[in-house]
Amino acid sequence: MSTKLKIAIVGSTGYGGVELMRLLQSHPYAEITSVISSSSAGSRVTEGYPHLQHIREEVLDDVDPQLIKQKADLVFLATPAGVASKLAPQYLAEGLKVIDLSGDFRLKDRAVYEQWYRKPAAEQADLDQAIFGLAEVYGSQVSDAAFISNPGCFPTATLLGIVPALQAGLIDHSTLIVDAKSGVSGAGRGASLGTHYSELNENFKAYKVNQHQHIPEIEMVLSQVAGEQVTVTFTTHLVPMTRGILATSYAKLKQDVTEQQLIELYEQYYAGRSFVRIRPQGQLPATKEVWGSNYCDIGFSVDPRTKRVTIISVIDNLVKGAAGQAIQNMNIMMGWDETLGLQFVPVYP
Numbered sequence: 604m605s606t607k608l609k610i611a612i613v614g615s616t617g618y619g620g621v622e623l624m625r626l627l628q629s630h631p632y633a634e635i636t637s638v639i640s641s642s643s644a645g646s647r648v649t650e651g652y653p654h655l656q657h658i659r660e661e662v663l664d665d666v667d668p669q670l671i672k673q674k675a676d677l678v679f680l681a682t683p684a685g686v687a688s689k690l691a692p693q694y695l696a697e698g699l700k701v702i703d704l705s706g707d708f709r710l711k712d713r714a715v716y717e718q719w720y721r722k723p724a725a726e727q728a729d730l731d732q733a734i735f736g737l738a739e740v741y742g743s744q745v746s747d748a749a750f751i752s753n754p755g756c757f758p759t760a761t762l763l764g765i766v767p768a769l770q771a772g773l774i775d776h777s778t779l780i781v782d783a784k785s786g787v788s789g790a791g792r793g794a795s796l797g798t799h800y801s802e803l804n805e806n807f808k809a810y811k812v813n814q815h816q817h818i819p820e821i822e823m824v825l826s827q828v829a830g831e832q833v834t835v836t837f838t839t840h841l842v843p844m845t846r847g848i849l850a851t852s853y854a855k856l857k858q859d860v861t862e863q864q865l866i867e868l869y870e871q872y873y874a875g876r877s878f879v880r881i882r883p884q885g886q887l888p889a890t891k892e893v894w895g896s897n898y899c900d901i902g903f904s905v906d907p908r909t910k911r912v913t914i915i916s917v918i919d920n921l922v923k924g925a926a927g928q929a930i931q932n933m934n935i936m937m938g939w940d941e942t943l944g945l946q947f948v949p950v951y952p
């Protein structure tokens with residue numbers, strides 16, 4: 604390919620933005636041409652992130668859509684909730700492709716967004732344009748898109764773990780319970796009481812119980828897959844580690860199924876997809892086994908006593924849960940192999 608796709612990153616001073624910068628360095632067909640900050644335009648990326656000494660476009664630009672249009676073809680938005688709903692329509696109007704990492708365009712019902720995010724929702728016409736970028740479930744829609752709403756980190760791990768079993772009619776969805784744990788980088792770079800060292804270290808806590816904004820996103824997809832309304836009990840926990848999400852999903856089985864049958868079902872469902880790895884019988888995944896990579900690893904345990912299945916799925920929240928999945932979506936949008944620039948082996952130990 605002679606000319607590379609030009610990329611702008613809004614929110615490049617945050618964790619999602621900086622992870623996009625790290626990953627895009629090794630993309631063969633894309634190059635970063637603008638890094639953008641709403642609060643520090645004119646300063647240098649390396650002031651906040653000295654590990655990025657080699658970045659060529661290191662002076663931060665402003666969020667101005669016309670400036671970005673001159674410099675880029677595609678914009679990643681890695682901004683807090685409530686920002687992309689205003690910026691994305693402006694970038695789309697300039698003819699830019701947009702991939703939003705926030706929750707602003709995932710929930711198609713404005714009232715549901717406002718209930719869970721407690722912010723004004725995006726306009727309905729913009730919501731209708733945005734394709735929910737869970738490629739392993741909605742692949743063909745992603746390949747036709749110019750505007751992608753990247754899934755949330757917890758929904759990515761949870762949905763990839765549950766969807767094949769639900770679609771095959773193997774689980775009673777009214778019994779679904781999901782227990783999810785995240786490393787602290789999931790909360791972004793900003794300091795807060797709940798995430799500073801002495802609150803987090805040697806500690807393990809549940810948060811946003813029955814109030815997490817990812818509950819309606821998980822229910823939206825599971826309801827589409829089941830063809831009827833699905834509700835879940837979903838509890839998030841903060842773990843004193845930097846990266847990683849582990850989701851444990853429990854459900855009653857509707858029929859006798861062995862672990863080997865589940866493995867075969869999932870391998871079939873994800874055939875041709877590069878980033879979901881199904882573990883062999885008796886092996887359950889851990890967060891370190893996907894650290895720094897775009898993989899989602901899934902393992903099963905069936906309990907014949909309770910007739911329940913336990914599904915464990917793990918991702919790196921900043922890669923498959925955010926920047927890596929966003930680049931995977933960019934690759935699919937552009938008609939490229941989904942693995943371009945993402946063929947990392949997890950960092951271990």
Ligand SMILES: NC(=O)C1=CN([C@@H]2O[C@H](COP(=O)(O)OP(=O)(O)OC[C@H]3O[C@@H](n4cnc5c(N)ncnc54)[C@H](OP(=O)(O)O)[C@@H]3O)[C@@H](O)[C@H]2O)C=CC1
Pocket residue numbers: 613614615616617618619620639640641642643666680681682683684686704705706754755756788789790791792793920921924925
């Ligand atoms: N961290 C994670 O694991 C994941 C995060 N996400 C989502 O991705 C988005 C980014 O998350 P993350 O990088 O962790 O968050 P951070 O808090 O680390 O960074 C967000 C960045 O957004 C920029 N920003 C803030 N306000 C505005 C504004 N009004 N206009 C433009 N830019 C603004 C800030 O940069 P500046 O002040 O320089 O403009 C800031 O650096 C969030 O919506 C988050 O929920 C999704 C999946 C996983």
Ligand SMILES: CC(=O)N[C@@H](CCC(=O)OP(=O)(O)O)C(=O)O
Pocket residue numbers: 684704705706754755756785786787788789790816817839841
């Ligand atoms: C550890 C931690 O605090 N994680 C965040 C993830 C937030 C996020 O990614 O939010 P959106 O997907 O809605 O943009 C949380 O649980 O709220």
